[in-house]
Amino acid sequence: MGSNRGPNRHTARKNDARALATRTGMPYQAALRQVTQNNERREPRHRWLLTDDVRAWFAGEGWRGVGYPNLYDWLDAIRPTYDCDWCGEPGDARTVDSSIVLLVTAYDPDLSPTTAHIGTRTHHAACQPSAIQWLQRADIPSGPQAIALPASAKPEVVGEFELTTRAVLTTGHNDEDGDWDQAMLLITARVIDDHNLGARPWMSELELSMRAAGFGHADSVLSTRETDWTLRIVTDHPSTLAPQWIALRTGRPEGGTPDHLVLCALDLPAAWVAAARRDGRVAVVIGPCTAHWDFTDVPGELVYELDDRIDEPGPDAHCGCAALTAEHVSDLLDEGAYVVGLVEVAPEEAVP
Numbered sequence: 001m002g003s004n005r006g007p008n009r010h011t012a013r014k015n016d017a018r019a020l021a022t023r024t025g026m027p028y029q030a031a032l033r034q035v036t037q038n039n040e041r042r043e044p045r046h047r048w049l050l051t052d053d054v055r056a057w058f059a060g061e062g063w064r065g066v067g068y069p070n071l072y073d074w075l076d077a078i079r080p081t082y083d084c085d086w087c088g089e090p091g092d093a094r095t096v097d098s099s100i101v102l103l104v105t106a107y108d109p110d111l112s113p114t115t116a117h118i119g120t121r122t123h124h125a126a127c128q129p130s131a132i133q134w135l136q137r138a139d140i141p142s143g144p145q146a147i148a149l150p151a152s153a154k155p156e157v158v159g160e161f162e163l164t165t166r167a168v169l170t171t172g173h174n175d176e177d178g179d180w181d182q183a184m185l186l187i188t189a190r191v192i193d194d195h196n197l198g199a200r201p202w203m204s205e206l207e208l209s210m211r212a213a214g215f216g217h218a219d220s221v222l223s224t225r226e227t228d229w230t231l232r233i234v235t236d237h238p239s240t241l242a243p244q245w246i247a248l249r250t251g252r253p254e255g256g257t258p259d260h261l262v263l264c265a266l267d268l269p270a271a272w273v274a275a276a277r278r279d280g281r282v283a284v285v286i287g288p289c290t291a292h293w294d295f296t297d298v299p300g301e302l303v304y305e306l307d308d309r310i311d312e313p314g315p316d317a318h319c320g321c322a323a324l325t326a327e328h329v330s331d332l333l334d335e336g337a338y339v340v341g342l343v344e345v346a347p348e349e350a351v352p
């Protein structure tokens with residue numbers, strides 16, 4: 001925070017205000033007012049007993065993606081009478097020591113980039129102390145993820161796809177590097193609403209949009225094609241129900257929720273995670289579900305080899321993508337049937 005006296009004080013305040021404005025999107029002047037008022041100890045008009053964590057929140061600590069006006073003013077303006085949310089009996093902050101609990105969505109860069117104050121509880125101070133209650137979004141979707149893609153020539157027509165994601169570790173050996181491995185994220189797409197146009201044009205649309213994002217043909221998964229997408233790998237989230245999940249971000253907007261191609265729970269083998277973190281990159285491979293292999297340039301040997309493990313391709317075929325190994329994926333890339341891009345692994349963030 002810097003010194004509270006002398007000329008440094010003003011610089012420190014300006015720096016704090018700039019940091020607050022960046023974190024919350026508040027205008028600089030509003031952030032400066034907020035930082036300045038933090039230096040004054042203020043008591044609520046009524047008998048609301050505030051704890052240190054509530055005072056810290058009022059001061060702007062922990063705000064992300066949103067700024068609040070003076071919260072002491074807000075507290076002074078709320079109705080002092082209440083039914084205690086703990087014991088159900090009436091209370092009055094003008095005459096009885098009382099407490100407030102603010103329900104705030106916990107910050108997460110992908111699930112909840114904004115610390116939104118979505119509710120308030122009031123209590124007798126004798127029943128419950130004042131607090132900030134962080135709400136975590138615990139439901140991470142699993143299984144195939146639905147996405148919609150507008151047709152490039154006719155954006156009002158939107159095709160629907162189901163994406164199935166798997167973590168695949170590809171390994172190999174060469175004279176230069178000896179044994180090597182690379183983390184691959186295999187995403188197979190199945191068209192589920194084709195507007196009676198058939199699946200083929202929609203798969204072409206998907207491939208087009210991937211190329212526009214920097215994905216492309218490659219002779220191997222060691223391709224150096226890069227995209228500006230990033231992949232967040234979560235292996236031990238403290239509070240979501242799924243301990244392991246990924247968020248594949250297709251853009252990095254300033255503040256705001258990143259756009260995701262997929263955000264889902266996923267089995268992440270330890271060796272895969274180690275390779276991804278070591279390299280700081282993952283090869284994201286995208287291509288058609290085996291059900292669409294009737295119009296995909298799949299090598300003949302591959303079709304022959306997988307013959308008894310996947311359904312005959314066609315509209316009614318079951319997804320056979322689980323049978324694909326790292327070698328199969330390499331063959332599909334060699335053939336240009338699937339596209340690949342190197343996606344940077346997002347740095348791990350401390351989640352409060």
Ligand SMILES: [Zn+2]
Pocket residue numbers: 084085086087088089123124127
């Ligand atoms: Zn009570």
Ligand SMILES: [Zn+2]
Pocket residue numbers: 164188189190288289290291318319320321322
């Ligand atoms: Zn499939």
